[in-house]
Amino acid sequence: MPKHSNSSDSNRREFIKTTGKVTAASALAGVALPRVHSAVDDTVKVALVGAGGRGTGAASNALSVSAGHGPTKLVAVADIFEEKLKSSLNGLKRKHGKKVDVPADRQHIGFDGYKKAIDHLSKGDVAIFTTPPAFRWVFYKYAVEKGINVFMEKPVTADGYGTKKILEINKTAKKKNLKVGVGLMCRHSRARGAMAEKIQEGAIGDIVLMRSYRMHGPVVTSRSIPQSMSPEYKDMEEIRWQIRRFHSFIWASGGCFNDFYIHNIDECCWMKGAAMGDPNNAGGDPFDVIGTRDKWSWPIMAQATGGKHYTENKQGQPYVDQNLDTYSVEYTYADGTKLMHNGRTIQGCHNEFASHVHGTKGFGTFSANGHWPAPSALYSGLTPNPKNQIWKFPARETNPYQDEWDDLLDAIRNDKPYNEAERGALASQVCNMGRMAAHTGQRVTWDDALNAKPLAPDLDQLEGFDSKAPVTADKDGFYPVPQPGITKKSEY
Numbered sequence: 191m192p193k194h195s196n197s198s199d200s201n202r203r204e205f206i207k208t209t210g211k212v213t214a215a216s217a218l219a220g221v222a223l224p225r226v227h228s229a230v231d232d233t234v235k236v237a238l239v240g241a242g243g244r245g246t247g248a249a250s251n252a253l254s255v256s257a258g259h260g261p262t263k264l265v266a267v268a269d270i271f272e273e274k275l276k277s278s279l280n281g282l283k284r285k286h287g288k289k290v291d292v293p294a295d296r297q298h299i300g301f302d303g304y305k306k307a308i309d310h311l312s313k314g315d316v317a318i319f320t321t322p323p324a325f326r327w328v329f330y331k332y333a334v335e336k337g338i339n340v341f342m343e344k345p346v347t348a349d350g351y352g353t354k355k356i357l358e359i360n361k362t363a364k365k366k367n368l369k370v371g372v373g374l375m376c377r378h379s380r381a382r383g384a385m386a387e388k389i390q391e392g393a394i395g396d397i398v399l400m401r402s403y404r405m406h407g408p409v410v411t412s413r414s415i416p417q418s419m420s421p422e423y424k425d426m427e428e429i430r431w432q433i434r435r436f437h438s439f440i441w442a443s444g445g446c447f448n449d450f451y452i453h454n455i456d457e458c459c460w461m462k463g464a465a466m467g468d469p470n471n472a473g474g475d476p477f478d479v480i481g482t483r484d485k486w487s488w489p490i491m492a493q494a495t496g497g498k499h500y501t502e503n504k505q506g507q508p509y510v511d512q513n514l515d516t517y518s519v520e521y522t523y524a525d526g527t528k529l530m531h532n533g534r535t536i537q538g539c540h541n542e543f544a545s546h547v548h549g550t551k552g553f554g555t556f557s558a559n560g561h562w563p564a565p566s567a568l569y570s571g572l573t574p575n576p577k578n579q580i581w582k583f584p585a586r587e588t589n590p591y592q593d594e595w596d597d598l599l600d601a602i603r604n605d606k607p608y609n610e611a612e613r614g615a616l617a618s619q620v621c622n623m624g625r626m627a628a629h630t631g632q633r634v635t636w637d638d639a640l641n642a643k644p645l646a647p648d649l650d651q652l653e654g655f656d657s658k659a660p661v662t663a664d665k666d667g668f669y670p671v672p673q674p675g676i677t678k679k680s681e682y
């Protein structure tokens with residue numbers, strides 16, 4: 191295994207930039223330079239932590255950045271399931287060949303695998319975090335200590351405790367000028383970006399209402415039957431089983447609420463003015479929202495309803511996950527603007543996956559049918575009537591999953607300010623607040639949600655796979671579930 195020493199790699203990126211400038215200047219002067227730069231490898235190395243579906247996709251995007259932002263190479267992978275790691279690596283090798291350079295001693299299985307994977311990187315490289323979100327702050331802390339750039343998937347947090355951790359760690363990341371991408375890739379959609387600008391220029395007047403929808407059948411691991419009834423999982427350690435079924439467990443993922451709804455909720459906050467990172471944000475300290483309330487461009491309160499309609503599958507096996515099947519949330523912004531979000535995971539109902547905005551002078555569809563293509567358009571009336579269309583994105587839309595990686599690599603290569611961690615944490619916290627409102631049946635403020643009881647504060651202490659899981663099942667395999675109106679201070 192090549193040893194990537196921090197000292198020889200330190201200032202690698204700066205060296206490349208400086209050498210490039212000297213080369214250009216000397217070429218003009220006709221002076222022959224020693225070919226020192228050819229001895230320097232300017233490959234951005236990538237380590238993947240969480241080699242599941244999205245992790246494999248994100249690593250593939252990292253290896254597919256445009257020529258101007260390459261070369262990139264995958265050098266290490268960590269997971270807690272060997273079969274997931276192997277299958278991800280095989281797929282990536284088939285697609286990317288030599289750009290995947292992960293010999294056995296750079297494949298790490300275990301709760302400490304993230305440290306070992308990150309240790310193969312040096313300054314200028316990128317660690318990808320695509321596990322369930324509860325682990326983000328744990329990994330982020332280590333990467334920031336080591337001075338490594340990060341790409342982490344959404345959601346960034348599953349509770350207020352995680353949000354506070356990320357915001358705190360991020361102060362150091364900013365001081366170190368680390369580049370941090372968050373997988374809210376719709377923020378990199380060129381169509382949505384153009385429409386957000388139009389709205390902020392006043393194309394539909396002042397925003398008074400936003401509506402978003404994420405309604406489809408139960409997908410991924412949002413519904414679970416007892417572990418003992420699942421032949422695939424019945425002999426697995428409980429903690430690995432909960433992680434494997436992470437959409438079913440609020441501590442691990444924020445449930446289907448955070449995992450599914452965050453894109454639409456975040457893009458509505460964007461339309462309202464919540465900008466990239468904090469410097470251009472409408473202002474405010476996330477730890478002191480009340481003091482900066484008039485400037486805050488994220489919702490400050492939520493009330494919500496939700497229901498569980500189906501308690502067993504067609505075979506009569508009970509569902510034991512912690513999710514509700516429907517959620518309806520009313521978010522309130524400091525100036526009184528409302529965001530209404532509807533979520534449903536039930537088969538056979540009307541499906542919708544969209545975000546809309548109403549202003550004093552018109553109406554807009556930010557996204558109509560999923561992530562990509564958006565398409566984004568503005569109208570003078572209250573409906574998407576083509577006759578009243580006043581603007582639509584004029585170009586063909588590119589893939590935002592790839593765009594977000596080109597943007598991150600561009601920032602790394604050219605040392606542009608780039609830190610999406612705070613915005614990602616705040617978007618996640620808006621989800622935590624809405625989910626808590628539905629699960630407790632109470633009106634929940636920003637502070638209530640930020641200071642709520644931590645759901646899994648000790649994830650940095652996990653050692654073996656026999657570690658205790660953050661929630662435990664009763665003798666029949668049932669977990670604590672939300673009881674609005676009964677459990678009012680915590681979600682279960």
Ligand SMILES: NC(=O)c1ccc[n+]([C@@H]2O[C@H](COP(=O)([O-])OP(=O)(O)OC[C@H]3O[C@@H](n4cnc5c(N)ncnc54)[C@H](O)[C@@H]3O)[C@@H](O)[C@H]2O)c1
Pocket residue numbers: 239240241242243244245268269270271274275300301303304320321322323325343344345373374375433434449
């Ligand atoms: N941006 C998007 O549109 C998008 C799409 C899909 C998933 N995601 C996000 O990506 C994340 C992963 O989702 P997925 O669908 O890939 O799930 P997945 O289950 O397919 O993959 C997660 C992987 O992480 C591994 N893992 C879990 N805990 C770990 C730990 N402590 N250390 C190392 N590895 C660990 C799992 O074993 C698994 O291989 C989620 O946060 C999800 O919301 C984002």
